[in-house]
Amino acid sequence: MALIDIAEVSRRTGVPASTLRYYEEKGLIESLGRRGLRRTFDAGVVDRLSLIALGQRLDYR
Template sequence: MTMMDIGEVARRSGVPASTLRYYEEVGLIRPLGRHGLRRQFDPGVLLKLALIELGKAGGFSLAEIAGMFGEDEALNIPRANLHAKAEELGRQIASLRVLRDAIRHVADCPAPSHLQCPSFRKLLTSVSARRAGGRMERPVQAGRRQGRVPKPVRDPG
């Protein structure tokens, strides 16, 4: 079996050696041994590192990712956890879309000042309410369909 030292694993995976050592410390990866002072890994560690990076990109914590690997290193991802994470990401995406659209509106609003733009004021009110309530809600115009850009305020003059 061909083994790789930590430098080769870092090079091939793109994961810095310091991160590899941290992953070892928290139990996500295990070297097979050492050759001198250098940790030696099975090539299968590259797949595991890719799974860890995918989990991180998906918003899973390192503890959650660690729980997806059994004692025998077999991958076991409960599908219910994946569905829950997908729903959470969907809510975040929807909220970010509304926020993006509101910011675009404010950027294009013809009001002389941002503070004179009703949509901007609603955005400020919404942000304040979220901070006070400690939870994410739609940032502006709860009655409008998601994804619609608010109409700009027209100067009557």
Template structure:
């Protein structure tokens, strides 16, 4: 498949495909004129890259998930660690959502008089200090 067909079938722009090739995430198998050619297996590899990106892995992390021969070599400990990280993020987001819902319906005359809203402020301030 040429790069235009890979872009069309995968939904990944040709510029991104060229970037992924520069990073070593995918490899062309040759050229037809000026167009790069790819093995059909590149579509599965692109799907794995998309899954990794959706889960929050960096491109460098994803690159380490492939053996030198291009086959997936996914570190299960790394997956478990990412799942724990996502769990922590989910807990934080649920707390934030619940606090915002409370603040939206809180009968206090001012949000600053609402203990729940004040906890949200304190949490946001401590998070800003860590960044």
């Protein structure tokens, strides 16, 4: 299982680290631990963030 830290997730997705922490607080994503002071995530979190972004762009009219 490949682990990536919060800075790398942010770089890959363009989602600010503060938003990632908020999504984690709300239960949308889950960190698997820490490397030093940085949260680490499974690489699959990038796909989950893509789905969140897609859902945000939907038009519910």
